[in-house]
Amino acid sequence: MVKLHHVITGELKSRIDRVWDAFWSGGISNPLQVIEQITYLLFLRRLDDLETREESKAEFTGIPVATRLFSPAQQHLRWSRLRNKDAESMFDIVDKQVFPYLRELGSTVGGDGSAYAEHMKDARFAIPTPALLSKVVDMLDHIPMDNRDTNGDLYEYLLGKIASAGVNGQFRTPRHIINLMVAMMAPRPDDEICDPACGTAGFLVSASEYVREHHATALMNKAQREHYHRSMFHGYDFDSTMLRIGSMNMLMHGIDAPDIRYRDSLAESASGEEGRYSLILANPPFAGSLDYEQTSKDLLATVKTKKTELLFLALFLKLLKTGGRAAVIVPDGVLFGSTTAHRALRKALVEDQKLDAVVKLPSGVFKPYAGVSTAILFFTKTESGGTDDVWFYDVQADGFSLDDKRNPTSENDLPDVLARWSQRTTTERDRARTDKSFLVPKADIVAQGYDLSINRYKEIVHEEIEHRAPLDVLADIEALDAEIAAGVANLKAMLA
Structure with missing residues (x-):
């Protein structure tokens, strides 16, 4: 049977928890919205990884990259460039340039050749502060994206918060x-x-x-x-x-x-x-x-x-x-x-x-x-x-x-x-x-x-219980009544 539970522990788990708490204290209390914002940033990082892979292949083969996900004028939108910006600059670029880029990706670039780009067409940036964005980017930057198990476990942990919330x-x-x-x-x-x-x-x-x-x-x-x-x-x-x-x-x-x-x-x-x-x-x-x-x-x-x-x-x-x-x-x-x-x-x-x-x-x-x-x-x-x-x-x-x-x-x-x-x-x-x-x-x-x-269709087994004969029960009641009557008579005699 497949694994019943994916488990992430240690530093990555506590890092996610801290970011999750920061979202909530920042005013985003719907767990779906939190996961959605994280999803946008994960997608941006994936696009950068795909571009980097194509560049490495081009360098190795000597054949130029045929189709770029980031034009020469968009290179500053790549994850590898953004993550080194100060919080204020990063926030401004993500808000005013990255999200418009993601929204247009499905129609203008054919995306990354998948449905992922199609689902970005109504992407909206909702992270409220530069400090929180910086925390989220730092968390995601520490995830080894080439490790499928870690990635899957991270996302399962995030989705688990939908139910727990x-x-x-x-x-x-x-x-x-x-x-x-x-x-x-x-x-x-x-x-x-x-x-x-x-x-x-x-x-x-x-x-x-x-x-x-x-x-x-x-x-x-x-x-x-x-x-x-x-x-x-x-x-x-x-x-x-x-x-x-x-x-x-x-x-x-x-x-x-x-x-x-x-x-x-x-x-x-x-x-x-x-x-x-x-x-x-x-x-x-x-x-x-x-x-x-x-x-x-x-x-x-x-x-x-x-x-x-x-x-x-x-x-x-x-x-x-x-x-x-x-x-x-x-x-x-x-x-x-x-x-x-x-x-x-x-x-x-x-x-x-x-x-x-x-x-x-x-x-x-x-x-x-x-x-x-x-x-x-x-x-x-x-x-x-x-x-x-x-x-x-x-x-x-x-x-x-x-x-x-x-x-x-x-x-x-x-x-x-x-x-x-x-x-x-x-x-x-x-x-x-x-x-x-x-x-x-x-x-x-x-x-x-x-x-x-x-x-x-289910049959219930009823446990057999032996009941005493009614006359035996009545005899016991009569004996108890006689005892009570005798006790009352004794009490009366003592009080006379």
Whole structure:
């Protein structure tokens, strides 16, 4: 299984904490805005590194640099020049020249050949003081940008502050849950992976790390490596801040040019990619607002509803190629909701596709910012059925307390989930329905009207308690009454 937690310690961690505190005391209290400002500066540093690499190559080969990211008149905007300026001069150049340069980069220079430049077109400088800018630049300058692990760990640490700050936490699925889903899906080097509601790109990052770790030799092949960097990872979101942060998260984890794009995945304009992807990993918005007029008519024809979680499931089935698989988080209502749309979608998963598993998560997993009960659905698009048994697992602990504090605990079912998932067609068949995990035949699910809630199938063992015979209890009560009456009579005699 991939690493559950990235850890940075020591001087770098304390340096980040000091800068973070400085942002807050400087009046920027939204953690997303803090990360966004840091992202702009990281991008500027990357551009300088790319320019320096091209200059070194030109010096070695004697062939001049064909396309420069910084024109001769813009050389003073490069990170390597800026970082040595005094705080006031640096602030003035960044505010009046660097940010206009970043905004124009996507259209005028073709950027660095990726979507990163595209996401800079509405970049806004919001660091309030020269002193704070100087601190941030100093922190970022001490990060070894050629070290993918350090870069990734730094960005993971920053993103962790979104949740810990309790603001906009809905954008961040807990990393250990993401890593579990990725490990269960076991991405392959030839996969095309999509998250149509990608947020900070956590699923795509985890999938990329899994492929690096488990298929390192495959990535030595030039064509496979090109696919990995340029056509393996696809993420969509309609929040420009998320696109910037998600893109930078991928970049910091060593993906050169992922396909991270602005798109309202449920809108009519999102059509045209049917049957493209072999793996979907997602935690789509629950009960999000929906513009019915803008929603894809194809999706509404598949499932007539205003519920975004149902529309996203219908979308996933459209985006997957035949044989493609998905692991997606859904609210509990999807499992047992009684509307026509709910039932039709569950029936389609069981009858027309191959529903592989339902993993029930404890309701505290998304605390402190949401107490919603959720489950993970695993399915394969077949268009010809194939559901024989559905594997259920009732997760009761995920390694953290299920209150708002979410402190680490020793109770953790997730390693067991992964281990049993690989045995679901063998030893899991012998499991009783009183266990945490078990298989349910398709016929039982059909008989229950395609209800997918685990409690519909789980059997509870009631401990037998032996009760005394009622006449014995009454005899004891009569004896106690006699004792009390005798005691009262004695008390009266003493007082007479």
